[in-house]
Amino acid sequence: MKKIGFLSFGHWTPHPQSRTQSASDVLLQSIDLAQAAEDIGADGAYFRVHHFARQLASPFPLLAAAGAKTSTIELGTGVIDMRYENPMYMVEDASAADLISDNRLQLGVSRGSPEQVIDGWKYFGYQSAEDDPAGADAARKKTELFLQLLEGKGFAEPNPRPMFPNPPGLLRLEPTSESLRQRIWWGAGSDATAIWAAENGMNLMSSTLKNDETGEPFHVQQAKQLRAFKEAWDAEKWGFEPRTSVSRSIVAITSDEDRRYFLGGHDSEDQIGNIDERTRAIFGRSYTDEPDRLIEQLRYDEAIEESDTLLITVPNQLGVDYAAHVMESIITEVAPALGWR
Known part of the structure; x- marks a missing residue:
């Protein structure tokens, strides 16, 4: 069994063909999409976090609202850029x-990905060391x-004279949801950061791009990254079983609307590019085809096979109903044939 959820970047733009014309639209529709995904049997609703962009940015009000409206689906982020965060305030909000x-x-x-502005976290009042220009160490x-x-x-x-009575001893942040500690994931872009995640007791989240470290196909490199994480985890003895997720752009073509939007419009091969001046990255291919052909293609994706959780990127600007349709096609037609359900 494999958990299957969606990952939404939460794009919005005042374009006449967009179903998300404003930030209000995308926030309210994201809550509705979490409910729709739960209704069709999806396991997770995950949201990307980007600052200084017409996308979702402040995850905790959204997660709380979606949590109040749903009852079973997992709610997550992929990922929160820690360069922008105050860890103490974040504990209170997340808890x-x-x-x-x-x-x-x-x-x-x-650490997050390259952002819309240069060193955006500095506008939030945070600094990094001179030898940490990208903020990786700070994150x-x-x-x-x-x-x-x-x-x-x-x-x-x-305080010896507090406004309200204190419990004995030193005080912690309140509220603190202690079980959340085992449900933190690190978004790793390299094998080394995947191992670091294991050493620090975090689950592993791997997206549709990673550092190109061997020149092999993306799914092969990503599968090796997941195996390196699991090997490092076994050496640490954290006392609970970790989880691993991968993200994919997958669309099963089942209608004329699907063909109009997606057929022939997505990259069917891995792409190579530079994230910055120092980092060569490989971007994983998209899977867009009729269900039977899609099933055969996905059988050979080593990283999906290696992971226990698959996050499907959804076209949120096409509206809740269409994004739910994309998810439902994967869950009802593709997943059972591959043994994921």
Whole structure:
């Protein structure tokens, strides 16, 4: 059995053909899409976080609202850019959203991808060291603090004359959802950061791109990344079984509308490019075809086979009904034939 969910970037634009004309549209439709996905039997509703862009940016109000409206589906992020975060405030927000959803959050965090502006986190009041220009070290340090705080141990000296009575000992952040600690995922772009995630007791989230480290096809490199993570995890003895997810653009062509939107319009081969001046990346292919052909193509994707969770990127600007249709086609027609359901 494989968990299958959707990943939405939450795009919106005031274009006449867009079903998400505003930030309000995309937020409200994201909540509706989580409910629709739950209704058709999907396992997860995940949302991308991008700052300074016409996309979803502040995840916790959205996750809390979706948690209040749904009852079984996992709610997550893929990923929160930790360069922009205050770990202490994040513990309070994340814990509150997790408690509202009855412990269904699955939070993906990471350094994040290149953003819309130069060093955007600095506008949020954060700095990185001179030898850390991309903020990678800063993101990891914040993540380590976030994980430590989620353990729920007291650390703050109480006021001897507090406004309200305190429990004995040092105080912790409230609310703190301690079980959330085992539901944090690290979005890894390389084999090394996947191993770092295992060493720090986080689940692994791998997207549709990673550093091109061997020159092999994307799905082969990604499968090796997942295996490296699992091997490192086994050496750490964290006391719980980790999870691994991969993201894919998959559309089963089952209607004229599908053909009009997608047939022939997606990359059917991996792509190579540079994320920045120093990093060569490989971008995984898209899968767009009629169900029978799609099933045969997906049989050979080693990384999907290696993972326990598959996140399908959905075209949110085409509206809730169409995005749900994309998910339902995968869940009802493709997944059973591949043994995922």
